[in-house]
Amino acid sequence: MSVADKEAAKKRFLEFIESKNLRMTSQRQAIIDTVFGTDEHFTAEQLLEWSKEKDQSVSRATVYRTLPLLVESGFVQEMDLGRENKYYDPNYAEHPHHNHLICQDCDKIVEFEDEKLEELEEAISNRLGFSLRTQKLQISASCDQLKKLGACKNKSC
Amino acid sequence: MSVADKEAAKKRFLEFIESKNLRMTSQRQAIIDTVFGTDEHFTAEQLLEWSKEKDQSVSRATVYRTLPLLVESGFVQEMDLGRENKYYDPNYAEHPHHNHLICQDCDKIVEFEDEKLEELEEAISNRLGFSLRTQKLQISASCDQLKKLGACKNKSC
DNA sequence: GTGGGTGCAAAGTGTTTGCAAGTGT
DNA sequence: ACACTTGCAAACACTTTGCACCCAC
Numbered sequence: 001m002s003v004a005d006k007e008a009a010k011k012r013f014l015e016f017i018e019s020k021n022l023r024m025t026s027q028r029q030a031i032i033d034t035v036f037g038t039d040e041h042f043t044a045e046q047l048l049e050w051s052k053e054k055d056q057s058v059s060r061a062t063v064y065r066t067l068p069l070l071v072e073s074g075f076v077q078e079m080d081l082g083r084e085n086k087y088y089d090p091n092y093a094e095h096p097h098h099n100h101l102i103c104q105d106c107d108k109i110v111e112f113e114d115e116k117l118e119e120l121e122e123a124i125s126n127r128l129g130f131s132l133r134t135q136k137l138q139i140s141a142s143c144d145q146l147k148k149l150g151a152c153k154n155k156s157c
Numbered sequence: 158m159s160v161a162d163k164e165a166a167k168k169r170f171l172e173f174i175e176s177k178n179l180r181m182t183s184q185r186q187a188i189i190d191t192v193f194g195t196d197e198h199f200t201a202e203q204l205l206e207w208s209k210e211k212d213q214s215v216s217r218a219t220v221y222r223t224l225p226l227l228v229e230s231g232f233v234q235e236m237d238l239g240r241e242n243k244y245y246d247p248n249y250a251e252h253p254h255h256n257h258l259i260c261q262d263c264d265k266i267v268e269f270e271d272e273k274l275e276e277l278e279e280a281i282s283n284r285l286g287f288s289l290r291t292q293k294l295q296i297s298a299s300c301d302q303l304k305k306l307g308a309c310k311n312k313s314c
Numbered sequence: 315g316t317g318g319g320t321g322c323a324a325a326g327t328g329t330t331t332g333c334a335a336g337t338g339t
Numbered sequence: 340a341c342a343c344t345t346g347c348a349a350a351c352a353c354t355t356t357g358c359a360c361c362c363a364c
Contacts, residue, residue, distance in 0.1 A: 023338050023343055044328080059346050064329060080237035085328075101285055110285055117277055121296060124274065128258055128267055130298035137294045139278060141287035180318060180363050201353080216321050221354060242353080 009075055009093040010036035016073045030055035031066045035076060041087045041109060081109075081138070099137040105146045166232055166250040167193035173230045187212035188223045192233060198244045198266060238266075238295070256294040262303045 010032065017024065030051045042050070044063055051058040067088065070076035077092040081102060091098065091111060097118055101110040117137070125132040167189065174181065187208045199207070201220055208215040224245065227233040234249040238259060248255065248268060254275060258267040274294070282289040 101287060103287060104290060112285060114281055120274055120277060124271055125296055125298050129301050130258060130260060131301055132296055132298050133261060134297045139282055139289055140291045141282050141289050144286050144288055182319060
């Protein structure tokens with residue numbers, strides 16, 4: 001997502017905050033700046049760490065209290081990558097339909113969208129008697145480059 | 158899955174157990190009978206409860222020690238439905254490519270397979286430079302029947 | 315007999331919450 | 340001023356583990 005998109009998303013999140021009569025504190029500011037300033041997936045613990053770099057006074061409790069706001073408002077998506085912890089995806093606001101491919105070799109996560117896929121998912125839902133609301137697709141794959149060249153372009157592995 | 162399929166799967170799991178030089182105890186027997194005797198998704202706690210009905214001496218610890226064997230051997234799949242707990246899917250052995258549609262209205266889970274979907278997923282993976290290994294698709298949907306008739310065929314809701 | 319298996323209860327781990335003090339509006 | 344927020348530490352819920360005894364092979 002571009003920097004401008006991120007800024008726009010942040011602005012809309014602040015409106016969400018305001019519409020719920022919630023307040024902007026320095027701790028929330030640090031957390032929000034962090035979330036809308038990265039493309040990377042993160043854990044709650046990482047978010048705490050990064051936010052603390054901006055404002056030392058951010059506590060674990062506040063991170064855990066702020067995350068649900070971000071998820072509820074739709075700007076961040078909760079992900080279960082099958083690793084030990086839950087991850088959060090900050091790229092959801094502008095790409096609500098994106099999916100994830102996780103490389104088994106290098107742990108790289110590739111985000112992608114595909115219109116045909118969406119159409120097919122909708123057709124399947126209808127065939128089963130439902131209307132699609134949201135979907136999550138995770139593809140676990142191995143890196144072709146690694147197999148051919150013995151190295152992976154995504155990460156030295 | 159048919160009863161015969163379930164029995165075949167159970168037999169293959171017992172071979173897996175044997176190949177690892179693990180032993181068959183009455184507690185494991187009860188847990189395994191439970192898993193290969195249901196089509197329903199379950200939590201660790203439910204598995205404990207059901208297994209205890211067959212053998213009172215099954216403990217929580219043994220359930221938690223046996224579940225990884227079932228997952229590792231590929232007969233049960235771990236699922237994160239976005240509800241509070243992890244669920245386990247016992248229908249994975251004969252249908253490793255199946256996906257899930259979860260009805261937001263009635264919590265019903267519909268399992269489905271689709272060849273076109275698999276082909277598309279593989280094509281996408283290749284396009285991105287990877288080879289598909291496994292995939293998980295979860296569709297969250299609402300029930301058409303409920304909207305039209307005010308009731309849901311899957312569950313009175 | 316031996317090495318894996320068991321139940322129990324204690325310890326872990328990630329997340330939530332009660333409380334008293336602090337602060338944005 | 341008032342209601343929302345905070346950090347802290349205790350509480351939680353789920354899962355894992357150390358231990359001494361047990362039992363399948």
